[in-house]
Amino acid sequence: MITIKEVAHHAGVSMSTVSYVLSGKRSISEETKRRVEQSIVTLGYHPNAGARALASNRSRVVGLVVPLHSDQNMPIIMRFVSSIVARARDHDYDVLLLTKEAGPGEAHRVIARSMADAIVVMDVESADPRVPELRDVDAPVVLLGMPDDHEGLSCVDLDFATAGRQMASHLAERGHRSIALIGSPPSVYQRGTSYAARLLAGFQGETTKRGLLASVHSCAAGFDAVSECLDDVLHPDRGTTGLVVHNEAVLGPLLLELRRRLLDVPRDLSVITLCPDDVAENLPVPLTSIAVPAQELGAIAVEMVMARLGRELAPEVRLLQPLLTDRGSTAAR
Amino acid sequence: MITIKEVAHHAGVSMSTVSYVLSGKRSISEETKRRVEQSIVTLGYHPNAGARALASNRSRVVGLVVPLHSDQNMPIIMRFVSSIVARARDHDYDVLLLTKEAGPGEAHRVIARSMADAIVVMDVESADPRVPELRDVDAPVVLLGMPDDHEGLSCVDLDFATAGRQMASHLAERGHRSIALIGSPPSVYQRGTSYAARLLAGFQGETTKRGLLASVHSCAAGFDAVSECLDDVLHPDRGTTGLVVHNEAVLGPLLLELRRRLLDVPRDLSVITLCPDDVAENLPVPLTSIAVPAQELGAIAVEMVMARLGRELAPEVRLLQPLLTDRGSTAAR
DNA sequence: GAATTGAATCGAAGCGCTTCGAACGTGGTT
C-alpha cells in the first residue's frame, strides 16, 4: 500500500505538503503541486479512508435508509436511490446502505461509530416510529417524506396536498361535476403513509370547495381488484366522468379494463394521475399527470444534508410544487 | 465522543483489555469482562470505525455494485440487495452502495482506499466490460451472474441452462410436441445478458434432443407487444401447445391477453415460467414455475465473500440448481 | 523450594492521515 509518506518522499516534500496539495486548504506553489500530483500518479497513491476519517473527523459517507421490502414502487424507490448516490458522489461522498427493515438505531449506530457524517431517510410515514430516534441522531438528518410531527427535522417532499387540489381543479375546470379518486390499497392508508393522506386531503378540500361530487376508492393491485373497483367507480348512480388515480401499480390494468369495457379515454372518461413522467408516457393511453420528481427530490435531500455538514443550520421543510403535464387524457364536457 | 480510553479508565483497566473484551481475541476473566461491558453501557461507548479500520486494516464493509438504471426487474434486484445487506449484517459487515452506472473503477477505488474489504457485483453480463477490471481488484470479489470469461473470478448464479432444459422437458413429458419460448426484449439479448442466453441454449438443446418443434420469440413489455407476439406464437401453422416464458414483465399482460382470446390455461395452452415464487402465485392464473432464488443467491454471495476475507481461497463458480414448483398451469395432451 | 507453565493484564508502538504553529525566504515599507 502506497502511503502519503512515500508520495512525499518521492516528490521531495513533506507529508503535510502532499496533504495540502490534496485538500487545497493551504496555498502551494504551482511547481510543487505539479511534482506532487505527478508522484501520486506515478506511484498510484490512494488515500486511506480510515486514516483520513480518523484524522479529519469526517468519513465522507452518508447513510441512506432504504425500504427494501416495501410492497410496491420499487422502481420509483430506485430512482430516488439512484439520484441520491449520484449527487452524493458529486460531492465526493459515498453512500452506506442501511435498511428500514433493520430497524431504527441503524442511523444512530453508523453515526455513533463515525461511519457516516449524515443520514438520509427514505419512505417516511405519517407516524413513523423512526422519527423520534432520528431527532437524537448527532448528525444532519434529512427525511424524504414528511411525518406528521416533523418538528426539529428537515424534510423534502412533493407537495401532495397541492397535487390533490390541482388534479381536482384540472377536472373541475373542464366541467366535470362528479369525479373519483382511486388511491392506494387500504394497507397503505392504514400504515399512515403520509403522502397518500395528504393527497387525499387536498383532493377532498378542493372538491368540497368547488361543490363537486367526489368519491374515494382504495384499490389493490391485480386485475380483479381493479375491475371490482371500477364497477364501484362507474356505478350509474354516481355519474362519474373524471378519474384521479394515485396508485401507479393500478394504471396498466385500469386502462386495459376500460378498453375491455369499450370506454374511451378521454371521450367517455377523463383520467389524470400522479406518477413518474415516463410511466405516464408509456401507458396504452398516455395520461395527463403530475410527475413524481424523484431525481429532484433526491438531489435536494443531498443538497440539504451537505449544507448542514459544516455549519449548524436550522431544520427546514421543502415541499416541491407539483408540475402537471397535459397528455390529452382529460376532456371537457 | 466516548473513546476506548475513557472506557478503560472507567472500568479501571487498560485500553488493550477493553479492546480484547470487545474482540475476544485473548482470554479475559469473567469479572473484568463484566466490568468493562458495564462501563461500555454506562458511558455509551461506540468504537470509532475509522480508527478501527486504520489499526486493524479491516473496514468491515463490503462494496455492492448495483444496477440502478436497469430497465426492468427492479423488484428482483431489490430482493438481492435486501438479502445481501441482511447477510452482511449477520457478519457484522456494512454495505457500501456502488452503482454500475458510475462505471468500473468504483470497485477499485473503494478497495484502494480501504473503504471496503470485498466487493459483490450484481447483474453481470456475458461480456461484461467490468470483468477485466474486477480481476485486478486487490480484494475478494464475487459476481452475481456469470460472464462468459470468468476465469479467476468467483461467481454465483442460477443454473439457467438446466432451467431451460427442465422447462422444455416438463412440457415434453406431458406430450407437447410444439412449444415456444417467450423471452426478453431484443435489447436484453443484444446486451448479451448471460442468463438469457444460457436459458435459451438449454431450452434449444433439450428441444433438439427430443425432436420437438420449438420457436423462440423475443418480446417487449407492454400490451401491444405481447398481443403481437402471441399472434406469432399461436399462429395455426405452428400448432403450439406449450409456452415457456422467461420474461417476468410480460406475464400479466400475457395471461390477460390469453383470457381475452378465450384461451384457457392450461386447457388450451400450457404455460411454465421462470420468476420469483410469489409472482408466479399471484398472477391471474398461478403458474408452474422455476423460482429465482434471490435470497439464496445473495446469501451465497455473501458467504463466498466472507470465506475469502481471511484466507486465500481459489475462485469458485456456484450454480444453484433450479427448483420447479407445479401450480397446475401445464396439462397433458 | 526452585522452576515451569499459562491465564490475565498492561504498555507502547504503530496504522496513515490532517492540521496547527513555526520557520524560512523574499520583497516591500518605513
Place this chain on the structure above:
DNA sequence: AACCACGTTCGAAGCGCTTCGATTCAATTC
C-alpha cells in the same frame, strides 16, 4: 538597516484503535 507581511513549506502532535511482546501472579510440576 531594521521591520513586517505574505506565500510556502516543514515538523510534530495527535485522531482512536489494535496488537505484539512483556509482565505479573497463582497454580502446577519436579
